[in-house]
Amino acid sequence: MLSVIISSLPKSTMLMQNDLWDDIQIFLHLLLDPLFAALQDEGLRGTILSTVIWSFLVICGLVFVVYEFPSIINLLTGSPSTPIRRQLKTVSASRAKAATASAARHQLSRDKTQKERERRAKVVKEAGVRVAAKIEREGALLRLTIDINNGSTSKIDMVIVDLDIPAGINVDVGSFRMQRLGSINVGEMKSANFRLRPMGGDPLDIGGHVEFLGASYEVSIIAIPVPETIGEMNDE
């Protein structure tokens, strides 16, 4: 009885498959035949194409007009404020005034560069990337853990932790002063572990920085804070 069932199984499967494909074919014919029949009409195809083409040309034209309208209207009616450089040129053409204008421009450029630096520092502070450091004794060695928590709104890439180790502390064999953590997704935390060998130096002097690339191409640098000590640091 069982052998009869087993021997008939592939046949029934094939039958089912054939039926399924027939059903799909019938369904597709029902669905697409009217469409193909309609598309045989060249007039209809031409109408569809020209509708799509002109719709997109009009939409793109409108997008351009909407966004560039302020510039165009200023061009037609005259700009509300004349650019600074042109004013300086028309006031006087004397060499002394030109030199003053040049110096002013250089000063402006320097100010802007300084402002940009300050802005970058502020962005790093407000970016939401937090760095924490803790240090604990592990036998004769010290274990330094740097936690980087990406609380910002975008992924950070090429994260590097670079230690600045004071005299009297060495990096243990097999451990490195610099570690690359790769990318850290939003809300994610990654840690870098360093094994250090104390040689009489103060572990609290350990410094360094965490460097990463933010959403824009800019490199951001955050200083590693003073490590939080866990347990007893001194040798017994």
Added chain:
Amino acid sequence: MNDSESKAEADNNYYPALIAIMNFAVLLSLAMTNMASTVGLWDFIFVGAGVYFSMKFIRLVRSAHEFEATRVSPKDRKTFLKEGIYAKIRHPIGAAAIYMNIAYLCFVRSFALVTVIPVFIALWYIYAAYEEKILVGRFGDEYREYVRATSMFRGSGYDQQRLASSGYDMY
């Protein structure tokens, strides 16, 4: 650039608007007289490609105008933009216009446009180079560094350029 700074400046970046008006006035007049009337499979494929490039045009124009400073002449910008779309490409309006030229070519499907479009693409390139010359003069090395990290019109290779300009792997 912060918003208050940029809003205080005038919308006086006339050149892109003028070039675009000239460009699309010529293309539109050519489109009206030379539009292909065939409706074969290739025509549908070309129109599909045209739709794709039009969407790119819309996306780039919209992204560029998220920043008020896009409409400020490079001579009067307090800083140069490097966020949003500007983190990837330096001239999104020029890129948008070039994509729209290609879209016109796909829509019209006529050799009449093949002779005209390279001229306009060259014009957009010349304007972009002129703008960069001004910005390099104003912002110096900082702008040169930004140039190394971004592309002029296309966003491909973005991560690689970012990597190259970041100083990463120099230890």
